[in-house]
Amino acid sequence: MERNLTHIALFAALIAVLGLIPKIDLAGGVPITAQSLGVMLCGTVLGARRGALAVLLFLVLVAAGLPLLSGGRGGIGVFATPSVGFLLGFPVAAFVAGWVMERTTLPPGMAAWAAATIGGIGVLYAFGIIGIAYMTGVSVREASLGAALAFLPGDAIKTVIAGLVTQNLARMRPTSLLSRA
Amino acid sequence: MLTLTSPVETWAHRVRAGVKLALLAVATTGLFVLGSPLALAAVLGVIVGLYLSGGTDFAIAGLRLLRPLWPFVLIVALWHLWTGNPVGGLVVILRMLAAVGLANFVTMTTRLSDMVTIFQRLARPLQVFGLPPRRLALAFALVIRFLPVMLDRMEQIGASWRARSPRRPGWRVLVPATLAALDDADRVAEALRARGGAG
Numbered sequence: 001m002e003r004n005l006t007h008i009a010l011f012a013a014l015i016a017v018l019g020l021i022p023k024i025d026l027a028g029g030v031p032i033t034a035q036s037l038g039v040m041l042c043g044t045v046l047g048a049r050r051g052a053l054a055v056l057l058f059l060v061l062v063a064a065g066l067p068l069l070s071g072g073r074g075g076i077g078v079f080a081t082p083s084v085g086f087l088l089g090f091p092v093a094a095f096v097a098g099w100v101m102e103r104t105t106l107p108p109g110m111a112a113w114a115a116a117t118i119g120g121i122g123v124l125y126a127f128g129i130i131g132i133a134y135m136t137g138v139s140v141r142e143a144s145l146g147a148a149l150a151f152l153p154g155d156a157i158k159t160v161i162a163g164l165v166t167q168n169l170a171r172m173r174p175t176s177l178l179s180r181a
Numbered sequence: 182m183l184t185l186t187s188p189v190e191t192w193a194h195r196v197r198a199g200v201k202l203a204l205l206a207v208a209t210t211g212l213f214v215l216g217s218p219l220a221l222a223a224v225l226g227v228i229v230g231l232y233l234s235g236g237t238d239f240a241i242a243g244l245r246l247l248r249p250l251w252p253f254v255l256i257v258a259l260w261h262l263w264t265g266n267p268v269g270g271l272v273v274i275l276r277m278l279a280a281v282g283l284a285n286f287v288t289m290t291t292r293l294s295d296m297v298t299i300f301q302r303l304a305r306p307l308q309v310f311g312l313p314p315r316r317l318a319l320a321f322a323l324v325i326r327f328l329p330v331m332l333d334r335m336e337q338i339g340a341s342w343r344a345r346s347p348r349r350p351g352w353r354v355l356v357p358a359t360l361a362a363l364d365d366a367d368r369v370a371e372a373l374r375a376r377g378g379a380g
Contacts, residue, residue: 002370002379005316009323010331010366014359016324017331034355041359057320064296065185065288066325073249075185075288076202080209080280082253136257137273146256161352168356169363176363 004050007178011042011054012061019070035070036124036155039090040116040162043097045169047179052095059087085131086124093124101166101179108177109167116162121155184293185285187242191235193290198299201287212280218268221275228282239289246285250277297321316379323369334361 015038042051058068067074069087079087097119104111125147132143169176187194193201215221232240254274261270288296301314308314338357342350373379 002373003367005320005379006323006366006370006373007363009320010327010362010369012320012324013327013331014362016328017335017358020328020332021335037355041355045359045363057324060300061321061324064300064321065291065293067183067185068328071249075246075285076205077246077281077284077288080284081250081277135273135277136253136260137269138257138260142260161355164352165355165359169359172356172360176360 007046008050008054008057011038011046011051012058014038015042015055015058016061016066016068019068034158036090036093036120037158037162039094039124040097040120040158041165043094043099043119044101044112044115044162044166044179045177046098047102047181048095048098050178051098052091055091055094059090062087082132082135083128084135086128088131089124089127092127093119095119096123098179107167108170108180109163112166113159113163116159117156120159120162121152125151185246185288186292187235187239187289189236189239189242191239191290193231193235193286194292196290198291198295199302201291202299205284205287208283209280212276212283215276216272218271218275221272221279225275225279225282228279228286231286232282235290243282243285243289246289247278247282250281253277319373319379327365330365331358331362334358 015035018038019035021034039055042054045051046054062068062074062078063076065075069078078084097115100115100118101111104114106114125144129140129143129147132138132147133140136143138146166177170180175181212221212224215224229240232243235243254277257270257273257277261267261273297318301317304312304317305314307317335354335358338354338361339350342354
């Protein structure tokens with residue numbers, strides 16, 4: 001019981017920290033913010049239920065007025081911007097990523113990469129694109145094209161990182177992957 | 182930890198948080214019903230007035246919070262000009278500015294503790310599903326307490342990487358950071374249990 005609570009709370013803090021550190025410079029110096037990586041890791045490490053709850057807790061604190069979204073954004077106002085679809089998709093993305101992780105029998109690294117791709121790109125983009133199209137009046141087709149051009153390269157890298165981090169966790173301490181417990 | 186609440190005290194700081202949130206919900210719904218650019222511009226004017234009633238410093242701080250919106254404004258303007266529907270674009274832009282501006286106004290004039298109290302009250306029905314409000318309060322407190330701790334730890338991990346390698350740390354620092362979060366969670370859980378549990 002207490003363990004569930006603290007894991008959810010600490011991973012909510014991890015998502016926030018990943019959005020606050022300016023950016024991770026990848027090999028080659030491609031700068032990306034890591035917030036959605038935190039969402040993917042919530043799913044692949046904590047599993048579906050706890051992962052989704054951690055993301056939800058993070059969003060509630062953002063709504064309450066903590067500037068925890070990447071770029072220092074926060075407050076209720078962010079739920080009225082065109083990014084609202086992505087925000088609402090975050091917990092669902094973590095849930096789906098966790099669900100995939102729990103269900104497949106692939107090795108942890110591969111499974112986490114697949115889970116992050118399905119949850120963190122497939123599901124998240126579906127929510128995000130509908131959000132953009134609804135809030136801006138742009139057609140779904142154009143919104144998809146825009147989202148793909150703007151975010152897909154960075155997010156594809158993040159799914160690989162989510163896979164690598166999860167694989168390393170599994171190797172260093174197999175019991176740490178609660179999604180596979 | 183910095184919050185978005187404005188240090189400039191305005192009259193709106195003294196209005197109860199629940200009242201402000203309820204009014205915000207009604208007003209935002211109204212904004213999505215309104216379809217005429219004139220009406221929306223009038224509403225936006227009222228919102229600008231709200232900000233100015235808190236003084237110029239307050240209004241400038243409010244304007245700064247709207248900065249992340251400009252790429253969207255640009256995209257919406259270009260798209261609607263290209264599809265030959267400038268009025269539609271104007272409606273979208275005015276509505277977006279008004280809705281975000283109004284919500285930011287509530288955030289800027291409400292202390293974090295008041296907002297958290299409201300959320301806990303709103304979450305009270307969740308008790309039926311086995312989530313007592315006290316546990317929610319504990320979760321909020323844990324996140325806020327562990328944010329600076331984890332930021333510090335990120336710094337330390339980065340520093341110890343740089344002490345050993347001329348290369349950039351890259352994604353590798355995330356492994357010890359995640360592992361540390363998992364370890365902290367276990368220890369805090371133990372400490373909570375030792376002090377009578379999460380309730």
